[in-house]
Amino acid sequence: MGLEAVLRDMGCKVTPQRLAIYEVLKNCNMHPTAETIYNIISSDYPTMSLATVYKTLDLLKETGIIQELNIGGNTSRYDVIPKPHPHILCTKCGKIENMDISLSKNLVNKAKRTSGYDIQNFQLYFFGVCPYCRNSE
Amino acid sequence: MGLEAVLRDMGCKVTPQRLAIYEVLKNCNMHPTAETIYNIISSDYPTMSLATVYKTLDLLKETGIIQELNIGGNTSRYDVIPKPHPHILCTKCGKIENMDISLSKNLVNKAKRTSGYDIQNFQLYFFGVCPYCRNSE
DNA sequence: CCCTTATTTAATAATAATTATCTAATAACA
DNA sequence: TGTTATTAGATAATTATTATTAAATAAGGG
Numbered sequence: 001m002g003l004e005a006v007l008r009d010m011g012c013k014v015t016p017q018r019l020a021i022y023e024v025l026k027n028c029n030m031h032p033t034a035e036t037i038y039n040i041i042s043s044d045y046p047t048m049s050l051a052t053v054y055k056t057l058d059l060l061k062e063t064g065i066i067q068e069l070n071i072g073g074n075t076s077r078y079d080v081i082p083k084p085h086p087h088i089l090c091t092k093c094g095k096i097e098n099m100d101i102s103l104s105k106n107l108v109n110k111a112k113r114t115s116g117y118d119i120q121n122f123q124l125y126f127f128g129v130c131p132y133c134r135n136s137e
Numbered sequence: 138m139g140l141e142a143v144l145r146d147m148g149c150k151v152t153p154q155r156l157a158i159y160e161v162l163k164n165c166n167m168h169p170t171a172e173t174i175y176n177i178i179s180s181d182y183p184t185m186s187l188a189t190v191y192k193t194l195d196l197l198k199e200t201g202i203i204q205e206l207n208i209g210g211n212t213s214r215y216d217v218i219p220k221p222h223p224h225i226l227c228t229k230c231g232k233i234e235n236m237d238i239s240l241s242k243n244l245v246n247k248a249k250r251t252s253g254y255d256i257q258n259f260q261l262y263f264f265g266v267c268p269y270c271r272n273s274e
Numbered sequence: 275c276c277c278t279t280a281t282t283t284a285a286t287a288a289t290a291a292t293t294a295t296c297t298a299a300t301a302a303c304a
Numbered sequence: 305t306g307t308t309a310t311t312a313g314a315t316a317a318t319t320a321t322t323a324t325t326a327a328a329t330a331a332g333g334g
Contacts, residue, residue: 284326285325285326285327287325288321289322291319292318292319293317293318296316297314299310300311300312301308301310303307304306
């Protein structure tokens with residue numbers, strides 16, 4: 001289901017701004033901040049406001065098609081969710097990458113059992129030095 | 138090695154404020170924010186300033202005896218590190234608890250292999266509804 | 275034990291990220 | 305096409321965090 005359908009489903013309006021922000025996230029693998037998205041979009045949408053970016057990101061989060069990452073620093077980053085996946089941050093250059101591994105069902109089940117929580121989601125962040133930064137030392 | 142020794146080791150001064158902030162973290166399992174720590178301490182140290190709390194937390198982070206958690210919201214939380222452990226956030230009441238499980242060596246190795254990173258650390262956050270909140274629905 | 279000095283505290287200002295407010299613009303639907 | 309509720313955009317407000325600076329103080333040498 002595309003973003004348009006999702007928005008209509010929620011009784012929200014389909015606007016060019018919303019579509020554009022989602023497109024940026026889909027086409028960009030750098031896990032941008034709200035401000036980065038704003039900068040990227042500004043050339044095509046000179047009237048776009050940063051507040052609109054924030055409001056739209058909140059909305060997209062609610063729909064569940066994007067997620068917010070809190071991987072340190074003091075700004076949130078955003079990411080489309082094709083399926084849940086861990087992230088890794090290079091502590092030298094600040095780059096954030098997707099990881100193609102998953103938590104074992106086993107671990108998640110153990111988490112449910114030991115915590116007693118009804119677990120709905122998780123975030124796994126690794127921190128380290130990327131190969132490029134390692135070579136340039 | 139206690140905090141005093143660690144500080145001396147780094148050539149830093151041992152001050153009552155630093156000890157007090159660390160004590161709060163050790164005796165408090167709620168993963169407090171800087172402001173919460175400030176409030177807790179204020180009764181004993183009426184002259185304590187919030188800036189001192191922040192600076193001390195940064196210092197304690199550097200020593201490696203505490204860690205900063207970025208588990209959403211827009212405020213950091215802090216935690217002593219007896220050993221690395223996952224955390225779980227109740228999305229109803231906002232409580233954050235330690236979890237007594239660990240990532241398998243297997244998974245970490247796979248992460249190293251597939252990413253090529255020199256992995257130094259990780260954070261694993263689960264999100265769900267705690268038993269208490271579930272019952273009071 | 276006191277003096278000296280570099281470090282730290284505390285108060286305050288500054289910055290940065292995010293949220294709230296409010297008016298003009300616009301998507302949706304009759 | 306017109307009406308209306310929603311949204312965008314501009315701006316102000318709020319919140320978290322960091323920087324600045326003068327006064328206070330811990331640590332080591334005499």
